[in-house]
Amino acid sequence: MLSFENDYARGAHPAVLSALVESNLQPLSGYGTDPVTARAADRIRAACEAPDADVRFLVGGTQTNLIVIDALLGPTEGVFSAVSGHIGVHEAGAIERTGHKVLPLPSHDGRIALEDLRAAVEAFDGDENGEHMVAPGMVYISHPTEFGTLYSKEELTALSAFCRRRGLILYLDGARLGCGLASPASDLTLPDVARLCDVFYIGGTKMGALCGEALVFSGHPAPARFLSLVKQHGALLAKGRLLGVQFDALFSDGLYFEIGRRAVTAAEKLKALLRRAGCTFWLETPTNQQFVIFENEALERLRRHVAVSFWERADATHTVVRLATDWSTTDEDLAALAEVLKTL
């Protein structure tokens, strides 16, 4: 079975796996206090050009989102997000479970627009009943977004400036940040992200790790007793090395960026072959996720040979699906997909 279902169908990038194998019998202290984890954090600070950043390692994306939001918001503050944002749609209510409201903003192919954010903040500020309402505390963006789209440097700079002026925390969910940084369409660098955001995470799970996300507090240090909060949410690994070793490998010799480039390069080829096959794009993106509309019966035939991901119903007879590439996508996979498409 060919898989373009997602970017987490295979295990780890071979270099990441090798690092786990090689370090396996070395005794390391627990809970992320070991020197390999410390070195991974150093490498990330260097890559971010943020020598004072506080870097922590967590297991997964939803976990990271809920812990960040829980740690940084006051009890009556909420977090803005595009209505399509992962925290508002696909985290089974994890944010609300921490007690915080997700404040929806319009989605522009997954992005928020500064004018929408400003309007929402001004409406709150001008409302005489503000004390009865959830106050704006944070802005959540994903980059790439859930739709594979990107913010430009100009857009992120403007969002950052607005947030700082208004005292809002700017948090970037970088589950697929490597793909965003590697996209030829992007003018944002990792140091830009570190400089413009207060806190963000560099996704590992979808970028070549077995699991793991590197959370970077670049705007200010992590809150007091952050490790305890991580523990309280059941997110602290006894074998913290599992995360440290992987990120140490990912940030050695530019591997993280290389993994992003491979995924994006494969996606460019994927787009070309989908176009050649006459597919209808629902959304064509500059990163590793592409969205295509299939007639339902054709989709059923496709799915006998290729795993793809349900996105949403387009209409009664058509469905939007997502096809994703990653570091492990081969030219053979792409050629095989092209063959299947011919038969639909």
Add this chain to the structure above:
Amino acid sequence: MLSFENDYARGAHPAVLSALVESNLQPLSGYGTDPVTARAADRIRAACEAPDADVRFLVGGTQTNLIVIDALLGPTEGVFSAVSGHIGVHEAGAIERTGHKVLPLPSHDGRIALEDLRAAVEAFDGDENGEHMVAPGMVYISHPTEFGTLYSKEELTALSAFCRRRGLILYLDGARLGCGLASPASDLTLPDVARLCDVFYIGGTKMGALCGEALVFSGHPAPARFLSLVKQHGALLAKGRLLGVQFDALFSDGLYFEIGRRAVTAAEKLKALLRRAGCTFWLETPTNQQFVIFENEALERLRRHVAVSFWERADATHTVVRLATDWSTTDEDLAALAEVLKTL
């Protein structure tokens, strides 16, 4: 200072206050276990024609909403509400604080439409990623709505039927239920509400009590250990009599309905005088809240003499305000308002 600011500017209806005074020195057992509270519950069951209903007394509306939602939803379930619903806007995130997401539906002057609800439920049911999402568990409606509008018997019947077919709890917030029942525009009776909803509350605070709401589980009994849950939320009064005595009075001799009629009658007079004064209605309603647009400087002058309630900014130079009547509104108040309006 004349007040049309809201329907909670004065204390209790005199008959309610008298009941408190008369019973004051009678020793009664605590926490709502006294016979007066039991009699109040009996009277409410009778008025609802729901002999098996479980009636509980709570202090305020937000408290009631959060306890109902917390008690009846599973941990990964959410509650539908019009985007304008009190639980989604003006409860400072109380629902999210219990861990539940408020799932927004379009507001039709405060009401939800069955077609919107059905579309949202069907979208969830047809989504292959439903396990990653908050599941529909309850439908919250207010009646009258926050905009003073009402559901017809036909609309409520259809919502109820849909909810029962789909296994959704239908919960009605009746903060101003007495005004809804008293409105000449309404064809819904209290027994209709009890029959069509699973759970609802009969508002006291805005209908002549000092505080207090009567929560009615008409569709099924209250959840196990409900009193403990009320205690856990800090909502259990040691002197439960404060609620029991007031509702005993409100449901004696039809007082609750009389209070509604007085508020609605005063509102009809208010609408007439606003029209005569040439005011621009933002929304004219069949209950005790009316919404008018004022030019900002005129509003400032008005507010020197009359307390009204900010609703929202209409545009840069105009503001929407709410004027409310209640059982205590007198013809003298109305005449005085008419005089002030002439001077703007």
Add this chain to the structure above:
Amino acid sequence: MLSFENDYARGAHPAVLSALVESNLQPLSGYGTDPVTARAADRIRAACEAPDADVRFLVGGTQTNLIVIDALLGPTEGVFSAVSGHIGVHEAGAIERTGHKVLPLPSHDGRIALEDLRAAVEAFDGDENGEHMVAPGMVYISHPTEFGTLYSKEELTALSAFCRRRGLILYLDGARLGCGLASPASDLTLPDVARLCDVFYIGGTKMGALCGEALVFSGHPAPARFLSLVKQHGALLAKGRLLGVQFDALFSDGLYFEIGRRAVTAAEKLKALLRRAGCTFWLETPTNQQFVIFENEALERLRRHVAVSFWERADATHTVVRLATDWSTTDEDLAALAEVLKTL
């Protein structure tokens, strides 16, 4: 039925009720923003000799406890309490529901001892696994305690000094504070309490009000957006006047202290008659609650005529009960009790 069951069996002290009646038709702004509530806060600041204190009004004791603890503790901090403390035993898990652990200390007739507190804090400070543990954040004491006992000025001074040195918030639950202040056995004044504690509440419900507690932040201001937090917990009354008017009356002409004196004076008479009747005290206290051991069958006979409160089983054939007095206890009540005791 004679009632010594508790100190909340009757309604409000007549002077408090009169204040409600007299102000009933005066329109006042909602949510505690009215001038009567402001005056009540002023009177309390004056009585506390704490001109900078931030005074807020809440409805009940458990509600106040959970809001204070929720507002002031960090997410991984807990609150020390005697194992017998109300927050640990009789609040149905309200504190845990806010996410915080109650850290138990030994109970010395309801009091905590400084040496136990110090030992617990030092154990935490010296534990290499402290990051995996709940950190001490607050010390909760009740005064009078749940057993009717009192802290001396020397004891409270020592607790306060320790807490300030160690950065712990000292919070005093004064559900029956008036009885404590009125006790001849006590050398603590209200200004002492305000000076030595960071935050405390002056109980109204059990001291002559229908409901209501005055929360005093004397050590530092209330947290940001505290009103919103109150709203979020469903604890904000639309008719905030209900609390303001009552406390305005309670702190006029020394009424609050007079209510305490009457309860304590009645308790002294109660103790004398229980002694004369040959009752066995489980605990004899300097305030308004007395604890007596009855043989179970005698207790059953007693309860046919007198409501008393179950405290705990003493052994298979004996039970500890509590008898309480309050402002409404009359010499006739006491005489009638004496008669019943003769017949057991």
Add this chain to the structure above:
Amino acid sequence: MLSFENDYARGAHPAVLSALVESNLQPLSGYGTDPVTARAADRIRAACEAPDADVRFLVGGTQTNLIVIDALLGPTEGVFSAVSGHIGVHEAGAIERTGHKVLPLPSHDGRIALEDLRAAVEAFDGDENGEHMVAPGMVYISHPTEFGTLYSKEELTALSAFCRRRGLILYLDGARLGCGLASPASDLTLPDVARLCDVFYIGGTKMGALCGEALVFSGHPAPARFLSLVKQHGALLAKGRLLGVQFDALFSDGLYFEIGRRAVTAAEKLKALLRRAGCTFWLETPTNQQFVIFENEALERLRRHVAVSFWERADATHTVVRLATDWSTTDEDLAALAEVLKTL
């Protein structure tokens, strides 16, 4: 540096690591829906002789504990635990964060005694104020306990019978279950555990996995929407294979039991050498954790060469430390430790 600090200092058992390496490039569906994970669950059901058990895989122990307790308790129910239990001491308040109280029972070297449990339950059942209290809902035990001690089959059978009679859920934390099953001192088998408990977890992290715990609902199925609850707590791995592959390996060819035997055999050797070195045991146990008292300066010298774990202060000049073995402990490690001990 020699390490007897804990049983999570090294990576995975080589056979577990091999399984990860071999399956690495095989595309598998996400979130634990893949066939390898299904096979791992089958193997565990077989090992438990519980064909109807519902087996789920989670990442860590605290995470598993908090999710089980959150999923199975009603909102006003608490969980009994020995005061020394992991959920009450070393999870940074994770259980309270889900809203539930940990109800402490005396610790008998980490175990609870049936008589203490029965007394606590009977006290609750006989308390007239039970509605104001947290109700017993679950009994948490660890096996081996945090002290390395074990329940006998007779003890576990009696606890199970009591819990079933009283409607309490019996939950066993098996972070080191393999060591318990492998101990010569134990007469409990895995099928016994599955039969006597309602839910339990088979620890992976401390038994040869990189991470991961297998949660077994043997008494009844997992609660509805359990996967969504796992997601909501941020505990759902996109690459669920990471857990499935490891447990598939652990439950192939008896590896899990072999790992337990190796740890316990090493511990027997460790005990012998500690005895020979004249060490003072604080607690000598039948599993892989041993507790020894060192004079503080000797401990400091020891720690220059050997990592051991702080347990608690014994007195001003002595400290209790824990030494642990696991599958990776070699005879060389033990010999080296013996050498160091000679020099203290």
